[in-house]
Amino acid sequence: MKPIHLYTSAIVASFAIAGNVFAQTSSMSPYQGMQNPTSATRQPIQRPDFMAPDFNAPAFANFPTPEEMARMTPPEPMTEERIRQRYAKIKENIQKSNEQDRKEAEKYAQDFSKYQKYQAEQLRKIMAQAEQQRSNMLTKIAQQEQRALERFRQQQKPQTIEPAQY
Numbered sequence: 001m002k003p004i005h006l007y008t009s010a011i012v013a014s015f016a017i018a019g020n021v022f023a024q025t026s027s028m029s030p031y032q033g034m035q036n037p038t039s040a041t042r043q044p045i046q047r048p049d050f051m052a053p054d055f056n057a058p059a060f061a062n063f064p065t066p067e068e069m070a071r072m073t074p075p076e077p078m079t080e081e082r083i084r085q086r087y088a089k090i091k092e093n094i095q096k097s098n099e100q101d102r103k104e105a106e107k108y109a110q111d112f113s114k115y116q117k118y119q120a121e122q123l124r125k126i127m128a129q130a131e132q133q134r135s136n137m138l139t140k141i142a143q144q145e146q147r148a149l150e151r152f153r154q155q156q157k158p159q160t161i162e163p164a165q166y
Contacts, residue, residue: 064072076082
């Protein structure tokens with residue numbers, strides 16, 4: 001048997017043992033020590049105040065009394081004029097909202113065009129700096145090339161050895 005199978009079988013066995021222990025302890029009743037749990041004196045279930053029914057409260061506490069109902073005026077009947085007024089008000093509100101949206105959109109467009117101009121100017125400056133750096137880099141490389149060629153020429157010249165004076 002391979003060692004991996006031993007480990008997996010050991011893990012499975014430990015889970016099985018743990019499951020059996022859990023099943024046995026969960027089946028225990030809290031009244032296991034008592035002989036007859038139903039013979040204990042029963043008390044009514046205590047409900048919180050918000051759940052307890054109030055039998056002394058009048059039914060429909062918020063409902064108006066007959067006198068209040070008599071004093072209430074019935075709603076005005078719907079007419080064509082009221083319907084027109086309602087929709088005219090809705091149209092007016094929408095027109096105001098549209099006008100405000102147009103003004104804000106125009107301001108945003110102006111601000112955005114200013115921002116785009118600013119970005120274009122910044123990009124132009126950055127590109128000019130980059131071009132200057134490229135130019136400086138090419139100049140430095142040309143100078144390094146000249147110095148390297150000069151050193152090479154110096155090394156290639158025949159060395160004249162002067163006689164030593166004694």
